[in-house]
Amino acid sequence: NAGVTQTPKFQVLKTGQSMTLQCAQDMNHNSMYWYRQDPGMGLRLIYYSASEGTTDKGEVPNGYNVSRLNKREFSLRLESAAPSQTSVYFCASNLGGGTEAFFGQGTRLTVV
Amino acid sequence: KQEVTQIPAALSVPEGENLVLNCSFTDSAIYNLQWFRQDPGKGLTSLLLIQSSQREQTSGRLNASLDKSSGRSTLYIAASQPGDSATYLCSSRDDKIIFGKGTRLHILP
Numbered sequence: 713n714a715g716v717t718q719t720p721k722f723q724v725l726k727t728g729q730s731m732t733l734q735c736a737q738d739m740n741h742n743s744m745y746w747y748r749q750d751p752g753m754g755l756r757l758i759y760y761s762a763s764e765g766t767t768d769k770g771e772v773p774n775g776y777n778v779s780r781l782n783k784r785e786f787s788l789r790l791e792s793a794a795p796s797q798t799s800v801y802f803c804a805s806n807l808g809g810g811t812e813a814f815f816g817q818g819t820r821l822t823v824v
Numbered sequence: 825k826q827e828v829t830q831i832p833a834a835l836s837v838p839e840g841e842n843l844v845l846n847c848s849f850t851d852s853a854i855y856n857l858q859w860f861r862q863d864p865g866k867g868l869t870s871l872l873l874i875q876s877s878q879r880e881q882t883s884g885r886l887n888a889s890l891d892k893s894s895g896r897s898t899l900y901i902a903a904s905q906p907g908d909s910a911t912y913l914c915s916s917r918d919d920k921i922i923f924g925k926g927t928r929l930h931i932l933p
Contacts, residue, residue, distance in 0.1 A: 745920070745921060747923075752925070753925065754913070754923050754924060754925035754926055755913070755915075755923040756923075757920055757921070757922065760920050760921075762919060768919075768920075770920060802867065802868070804921065806917075806921075809855055810855035810856040810873075810875045810876060810917065811856075811873075812858065812870055812873045813858060813870070813915070813917070813921055814870070815860075815867050815868040815870075816867065817866075817867040818866075818867050
């Protein structure tokens with residue numbers, strides 16, 4: 713089982729460039745999430761999708777957009793990257809309710 | 825707005841000791857509380873999940889408890905080993921999953 717797969721694993725962008733981080737899960741989960749992790753800040757929720765067709769803002773949505781393409785895939789887009797968006801990004805999913813959450817291995821993004 | 829706090833931020837203990845990590849949350853209307861482990865530069869590994877109707881869960885040397893009324897959870901690690909050194913994160917779930925900032929644990933050989 714692949715679980716939650718994130719691509720790419722590493723990326724370097726120049727300020728102002730755009731890119732899309734991809735996330736896919738093969739567990740038929742309803743809910744999907746995007747987080748960023750910065751030193752000393754823990755994991756902060758950027759956006760989440762409680763079910764296919766819905767998306768909601770988390771704690772730190774500014775500078776990001778998301779698309780829940782179908783039940784399997786949830787992408788995160790940076791339209792104009794800034795150095796403050798240098799971080800490690802994690803995607804997660806769960807079935808919903810009180811079920812266990814599963815995480816991808818992360819995307820390490822550097823904006824120069 | 826749910827807030828999750830973990831104390832202490834860092835902890836060093838000699839090998840073999842039992843230890844307790846603390847997690848508190850402000851809104852008791854949660855579906856579950858989940859503990860994770862994260863090694864440096866790696867992703868999150870799920871350790872224990874406690875449903876809102878449960879009081880505790882055990883896996884090997886790990887035991888997690890949940891007290892919704894007081895907004896607290898603890899992770900108890902028995903007979904600590906150097907391999908337990910990692911950052912431990914707790915998360916609560918209502919309509920979204922919110923994390924604490926973690927406790928960095930260092931087990932001294």
